[in-house]
Amino acid sequence: MTMIEVSDMKKTYGSVDVLQKVRFTVEPGEVVAVIGPSGSGKSTMLRSLIHLEEIDGGSIRIGGESLVEDGRYAAPSVIRQITSRMGMVFQHFNLFPHLTVQQNLELAPKMVKRENAALIRSRSTELLAKVGLADKAGAHPAKLSGGQKQRVAIARALMMSPDILLFDEPTSALDPELTGEVLQVIKQLASEKITMVIVTHEMNFARDVADRVIFMDNGEIAESGTPEQIFGNPQLERTRAFLKL
Amino acid sequence: MSLDYLMDIARPMLEGAQTTIILFLIAILLSIPLGYCITLLANSSIRILSWLAHTFIYVIRGTPLLLQLLFFCFGLPMLPVIGEYLVMDRFMAACLGFVINYAAYFAEIFRGGLLSIDKGQHEAAKVLGLNKWQTMRKVILPQMTRVALPAMANESITLVKDTALLYAVAVPELLHYAQTAVNRDFTIMPFVVAGVIYLLMTLVLTLFFKALERRFKYE
Numbered sequence: 403m404t405m406i407e408v409s410d411m412k413k414t415y416g417s418v419d420v421l422q423k424v425r426f427t428v429e430p431g432e433v434v435a436v437i438g439p440s441g442s443g444k445s446t447m448l449r450s451l452i453h454l455e456e457i458d459g460g461s462i463r464i465g466g467e468s469l470v471e472d473g474r475y476a477a478p479s480v481i482r483q484i485t486s487r488m489g490m491v492f493q494h495f496n497l498f499p500h501l502t503v504q505q506n507l508e509l510a511p512k513m514v515k516r517e518n519a520a521l522i523r524s525r526s527t528e529l530l531a532k533v534g535l536a537d538k539a540g541a542h543p544a545k546l547s548g549g550q551k552q553r554v555a556i557a558r559a560l561m562m563s564p565d566i567l568l569f570d571e572p573t574s575a576l577d578p579e580l581t582g583e584v585l586q587v588i589k590q591l592a593s594e595k596i597t598m599v600i601v602t603h604e605m606n607f608a609r610d611v612a613d614r615v616i617f618m619d620n621g622e623i624a625e626s627g628t629p630e631q632i633f634g635n636p637q638l639e640r641t642r643a644f645l646k647l
Numbered sequence: 648m649s650l651d652y653l654m655d656i657a658r659p660m661l662e663g664a665q666t667t668i669i670l671f672l673i674a675i676l677l678s679i680p681l682g683y684c685i686t687l688l689a690n691s692s693i694r695i696l697s698w699l700a701h702t703f704i705y706v707i708r709g710t711p712l713l714l715q716l717l718f719f720c721f722g723l724p725m726l727p728v729i730g731e732y733l734v735m736d737r738f739m740a741a742c743l744g745f746v747i748n749y750a751a752y753f754a755e756i757f758r759g760g761l762l763s764i765d766k767g768q769h770e771a772a773k774v775l776g777l778n779k780w781q782t783m784r785k786v787i788l789p790q791m792t793r794v795a796l797p798a799m800a801n802e803s804i805t806l807v808k809d810t811a812l813l814y815a816v817a818v819p820e821l822l823h824y825a826q827t828a829v830n831r832d833f834t835i836m837p838f839v840v841a842g843v844i845y846l847l848m849t850l851v852l853t854l855f856f857k858a859l860e861r862r863f864k865y866e
Contacts, residue, residue, distance in 0.1 A: 452774055486776045496771035500789045500865045509785060510775035542865045562775060 403466050405430050405566055405597045406451065412459035412473075413446060413621075420446050421457065421621045428566075431595035435608035435629075438618035439644060444601045447618070448568050451599070452488050453481055464488065465565060486514075489559030493571040495551040497543040503530065503554050504539040507561050515562070522561075529557040533587050549580030553587055560591075567591065569600040573607075585611075605645070609633050617641050656828045656837050663821040664844050666738070667810045670820070671848075674745040674806055679799075681746065682753025689758055700754070707751035712744070713812055719744035720816040738818050749806060756798045760791035793863040800856035804849050821845070 404427050411424035421443045428434050436444045449455040451462060451469075459473040468476055469484050476484070498506050507526040511517050530536050533553040543551055552572055559567060569588065573581040585607050592598060592611050602608055608615055608629065615632040617625045625632065625641050636642050688700035707715070720740040723733040735743075764787055772782040811822045821841055828837035 454770055454773065482776065485774070488774070490774040492767060492771065494765075494767055496765070496767035498768065498771070498786055498790075500793065500863075510777060513781045513785060514776040544865065558775070 403430070404428070404463070405432070405465060406599070407463040407466075408447075408451075408460070410460035411447065411450065411457050411462065413443075413450065413455065413457045419621050421450070424460070424618075424621075424623055426616060426623060426626065428597060428599060430565075430597055432613045433592045433598045433600065433611055434614050434616060435612035436599065436601045436616045436618060437603070437605065437608055437632075437644075438624075442618040443621040444618045445570055448570050448599060448601050452490050452568055453485050454490075486562070487564060488566045488568055489562055489564035490568045490570065491552070491555050491559055491572050493574050495543070495548075495555045495575070497551055497554055497558070499543050502540050502542055503535065503546070506543070506554060507558050510558070511561050526557075526561060529560050530554075532590075533557045534583070547580060548576040549583045552576065552584045556584075556587055556591075566597045566599070569598065569602070571601050571603065573602070573604055605633070617644065619644070653836070653840065656825075656832075657840055659824040660821055660828075660837065660840060660844060663819060663824040664848070666813070666818065666820040667807070668848070670738070670742060670745060670810050670813065671807055673742045674749055675803060677746045678749035679753055681750035683757055685750055685754035686757040686761065689754065690761065704751045704754055707748055708755070712748050712809060713815055715748055716741055716744045716812055716816050719747075737816055738813075741813055741816055741818055745806070745809070749802065752802055753799070756795050756802065757791060759798070760795035761787065763794045764790050789863075793860075793865075796856065796860050796863060800852070800860075803852050803856070807848050807852065808845065 406426075406428035408427070409425045411421050412419070413421040424443075424447055426434075436448065438444050446455055450457050451464070453469065456475065457470060457473070461471045462469040463471075464484050464487060467480070467484050469481060470476065475481060498509065501509060504526050507529065508522050511522045511525075512519070527536070527539070530539055533556060535550060535553055535557070538546060538550065538554070543554065546554065556567075556572075572588065573584050576584065581604065585604065588598070588600070588607075589611050600608070600612070610629075612629050614626060615629050616623055617632060617636075617638075619640055625636060625638050632641065633645065636645060636647065685700050685703065688696045689704070691697050691700075720737050723735075723740065724730045726733065768786055768790070769782060772786045777785070810820060813820045814822050814826070821844060825837040825841035829835060
């Protein structure tokens with residue numbers, strides 16, 4: 403079954419079309435990188451998938467279920483149920499500063515899933531080890547570097563066992579020397595066949611990790627294809643211009 | 648000036664201080680939750696509720712506390728029709744006035760605290776599946792409280808001193824007994840003693856809020 407199915411996605415702010423006729427699908431286990439200039443609508447598109455933005459027209463289906471069909475949104479309970487299948491990692495991490503790293507991971511499973519505390523603890527410990535931060539469990543986010551914060555944010559999203567992970571420029575707020583550790587974690591997730599949509603400015607990373615690359619420009623998908631096609635032999639002049647080929 | 652004399656005047660003043668403390672506790676314990684509710688109303692997407700909350704804050708902040716106390720103690724019973732049902736003990740009426748007045752100020756403090764919280768906190772909570780109530784309780788409120796604490800400490804100390812306004816509505820409290828002693832004995836010593844008692848009360852509060860701030864610090 404197709405994981406994400408978007409058709410004719412449309413969004414306007416006043417008289418400006420931020421998204422128009424956006425159409426794409428993501429298959430289970432696929433990693434899709436979304437690239438494009440600032441203001442091209444990539445973030446808005448990504449945020450619409452998890453209902454942080456509402457679109458004005460078109461359809462979004464997640465795992466076959468309609469989040470929005472022809473511009474009409476599902477009932478709030480259905481929306482909650484659909485978006486709960488996705489996790490999101492933000493550019494600015496958005497960790498909860500008043501909670502320790504481990505509490506950040508455990509808050510949602512405790513409040514939302516109401517799982518057994520011991521089970522939650524063992525999973526949070528395991529995930530912190532996975533992102534290489536087992537020793538930071540008791541630290542508050544303020545004590546962490548940007549790269550560490552983002553790895554905590556990824557672990558926090560994984561705590562809810564999402565089918566799909568969305569990344570909104572996960573390394574854009576990081577010092578260059580800290581992007582590597584975050585990209586490494588994402589790469590590992592890619593190898594585990596988690597479905598991912600990644601909005602990124604890291605072209606090398608996109609080429610490396612993505613099964614498919616979507617190039618957005620002016621609120622529409624200008625071109626999409628395998629990394630080899632997009633980076634090696636782009637069809638459009640504006641894609642070439644953006645990639646400075 | 649003998650120690651005996653000091654003990655003599657201090658006794659009724661300490662009794663008066665009890666009234667002060669009871670008023671303080673009633674006002675602080677009721678006005679903080681009420682203020683928080685008013686903040687929620689002010690932030691409500693329902694226009695009329697938000698307007699009502701803002702108007703309430705404007706009226707309360709825009710008029711003297713003394714005027715409000717006089718209104719609650721002596722004005723309410725004079726209202727046509729419902730006035731006769733609003734006759735209450737002057738201390739209770741004053742408490743009501745203090746609660747309402749301080750709720751408005753706390754509401755503004757909390758509103759500032761809410762504004763200081765990044766939109767990303769709401770978004771992170773939402774994508775993790777927390778509902779509005781859970782987000783408020785577990786994510787927003789703790790952060791808001793930390794931001795609001797210094798201003799709340801300030802407000803609480805002001806409240807201790809404002810309790811002296813009970814004097815104007817003839818409810819005997821600390822200052823009342825000091826004034827009585829001054830008039831009777833022709834010495835300003837009772838005022839000094841009153842000042843020391845106020846300072847002790849605000850000292851306790853200052854230490855309390857310092858400890859709270861340390862507890863809410865998360866680095």
